[in-house]
Amino acid sequence: MNVLRGNQGPRYKAAAGAEEPFETITVDKLTPIIGAEIGGVDLSSPSNRQLDEIHRALAENQVIFFRDQELTPEQHLDFGRHFGPLHLHPAAPHAPGHPELMIIHADKDSPRANGENWHSDVSCDELPPLGSILYIKTCPPRGGDTLFASMYAAYEALSERMQTYLEGLTALHDGEHVYRGLYANYGVADKPAYPRAEHPVVRTHPVTGRKALYVNRGFTRRILGIPRDESEGVLRYLYEHMENPLFQCRFRWRANSVAFWDNRCVQHHAMWDYWPHTRSGFRVTVRGDKPA
Numbered sequence: 001m002n003v004l005r006g007n008q009g010p011r012y013k014a015a016a017g018a019e020e021p022f023e024t025i026t027v028d029k030l031t032p033i034i035g036a037e038i039g040g041v042d043l044s045s046p047s048n049r050q051l052d053e054i055h056r057a058l059a060e061n062q063v064i065f066f067r068d069q070e071l072t073p074e075q076h077l078d079f080g081r082h083f084g085p086l087h088l089h090p091a092a093p094h095a096p097g098h099p100e101l102m103i104i105h106a107d108k109d110s111p112r113a114n115g116e117n118w119h120s121d122v123s124c125d126e127l128p129p130l131g132s133i134l135y136i137k138t139c140p141p142r143g144g145d146t147l148f149a150s151m152y153a154a155y156e157a158l159s160e161r162m163q164t165y166l167e168g169l170t171a172l173h174d175g176e177h178v179y180r181g182l183y184a185n186y187g188v189a190d191k192p193a194y195p196r197a198e199h200p201v202v203r204t205h206p207v208t209g210r211k212a213l214y215v216n217r218g219f220t221r222r223i224l225g226i227p228r229d230e231s232e233g234v235l236r237y238l239y240e241h242m243e244n245p246l247f248q249c250r251f252r253w254r255a256n257s258v259a260f261w262d263n264r265c266v267q268h269h270a271m272w273d274y275w276p277h278t279r280s281g282f283r284v285t286v287r288g289d290k291p292a
Contacts, residue, residue, distance in 0.1 A: 019060070024050045027057050027064075034150040034266070035249030036061040043258060044075040051082050054260075058131070059207050063148045063261035063268075065251055071135055071258075073098055073282065080133050080284035087129045087285040089122065090195055091179035093186040095282060102283040103186075104134060108276030111185055115270035118149065118243060119218030120263045121285060124175035124195045130288035133260045136281035139253050140274035146251050147269045148261060151212035154242040155202060166213075169201040169226070171235075173219040198224065203291040205264050212265040213242055214291055242267065253279070264288065 024047065026039035038057055041050050043066060057064050071079070073095055080086055086100040092114075095101040106113035121129050155163070175194035184190075201223060203214040215223075217239050223231040251259055261268060 022053050022057070025053050025057065027061070029061065030065075030249040030251075033153050033247060033249070034062050034148060035065070035251070036063075037065045037067070039067070041066070043069050043079050044071055046079070046082075055083070058260060058262055062150055062152070062266045063249070063251075063259060066258040066260075067254065067256070069135065069256050069258050073101055076133070076135055076282060076284050077101060080286055083286045084130055085287045087122070087125075087287040089285065090125070090175060091183055091188070091191070093183055093188050100284060102285065104136070104283050105278075105280045106272060106275075107278040107280075109185075110275075112182075113270060113272035113279070115146070115268060116272050117217050118239070118267050118269045119216045120151075120214070120267050122175070122195070123199065123214070123216060123219045123263070124173040124178070124197055126195065126197045127290055128173075128197075128199070128288050129263045130286040131260060131262050131264075133258060133284045133286070134281060135256075135258050135283070136253050136279065137255060138278055138280040139255050139257075140277035140279055143271060143274035143277070144253055144279045145271050146253070146259065147248055147271070148251065149242060149244075149248045149267045149269075151214065151242065151247075151265050151267060152205075152210050153247040154238075154244070155211050155213045157244075157247070158241070163202075166201050169223055170198050171201050171215050171223045172221045173197050173199055174221045175219060177221075178218060199291045203264065206289065206292070208265075210265070213238060214264075215239075216267055264291070 025041050028037045088099055089102050093103045104114050121132050174196040179194045180190055199214055201215055202211050204211055215238055
């Protein structure tokens with residue numbers, strides 16, 4: 001991607017050159033920056049070649065979407081395992097007998113909904129998730145969209161001076177203030193402690209080699225090695241910068257849709273604008289590696 005600058009602020013254009021066509025799936029881009037809807041595949045029984053192309057589509061588009069899928073819990077889990085070992089959420093409730101299958105549910109009695117602020121899933125873990133695969137079975141009649149933002153685009157739109165400043169900095173990510181008491185309405189007891197970890201402010205994606213911002217409002221507490229007021233100022237600027245609509249796509253859910261996003265280079269924000277209606281499904285999360 002090339003970053004173009006001018007009086008109107010950052011603008012973007014796709015990298016030059018034709019992309020290699022896909023053979024077993026269709027890929028319909030939502031924007032030139034991020035997001036694509038994938039067709040021609042049944043996620044309950046994808047072929048090996050389709051899985052290879054889904055891997056590629058995820059790397060190229062950062063978040064991908066599938067419509068009209070019918071998945072059992074076992075098929076949902078099996079699809080996730082094609083991308084690596086599964087991650088166990090440190091706090092959230094899960095489906096009975098399936099600790100890797102996180103419950104995503106909000107209705108008229110819910111005090112909150114999952115993912116209402118911009119974040120990268122469980123970035124407080126030492127090995128934060130590679131990706132998340134959300135399968136929504138019940139949708140409200142309107143509302144309930146999810147926004148996704150490219151942290152590649154956010155990084156690439158920074159000035160070279162800011163990129164140089166951020167290079168080599170490390171931030172503390174902490175789950176304590178996020179998770180303690182969060183799932184009490186589900187009857188989930190708090191754990192003695194929740195994960196915390198130190199990660200680079202700018203991480204390099206292990207597949208694409210591209211750099212992405214890796215701080216978020218949900219889990220990042222402060223940048224280490226600089227004064228606290230400086231950390232607060234820099235993080236405030238980065239959060240406002242990375243939430244620029246130019247870096248985003250928006251997904252409108254329908255029943256039996258799937259979203260698969262790469263937590264290494266994407267943040268997301270789920271809209272809770274559908275109360276008192278119900279939005280319900282399950283999430284499978286793929287374990288990642290240590291950010292570098």
